Amino acid sequence: MRDEKELQKLYKDCMDFWGFEKQARVVQEECAELIVATSHILRGRKGSYKKMLEEVADVYLMVHQMMIYFGKEQVMDIVDFKSDRVKSRLEKSKEKLNGDQRN
Numbered sequence: 001m002r003d004e005k006e007l008q009k010l011y012k013d014c015m016d017f018w019g020f021e022k023q024a025r026v027v028q029e030e031c032a033e034l035i036v037a038t039s040h041i042l043r044g045r046k047g048s049y050k051k052m053l054e055e056v057a058d059v060y061l062m063v064h065q066m067m068i069y070f071g072k073e074q075v076m077d078i079v080d081f082k083s084d085r086v087k088s089r090l091e092k093s094k095e096k097l098n099g100d101q102r103n
């Protein structure tokens, strides 16, 4: 695995070389491929596990390039807000499930 600094340089180099418009189109394509891979793994299609791993990795690489373009700090601020919200929803869902199991 590459180190984080090397990866950050790669993401920036890709954005600098290909530019936002081309990379945004690749984001669209990779997200679509992940949607298809998700559908295939849920249907138990042969070879879908490996394909799913590949598409998760593709989206990971593209998302990180978008973070370079839009600003990593700004994105991470929203990630913090949303992760707090997900944590709260998870806790409420667990409490509800535990309450339902007691009744």
Ligand SMILES: [Mg+2]
Binding pocket: 030, 033, 054, 055, 058
């Ligand atoms: Mg792909």
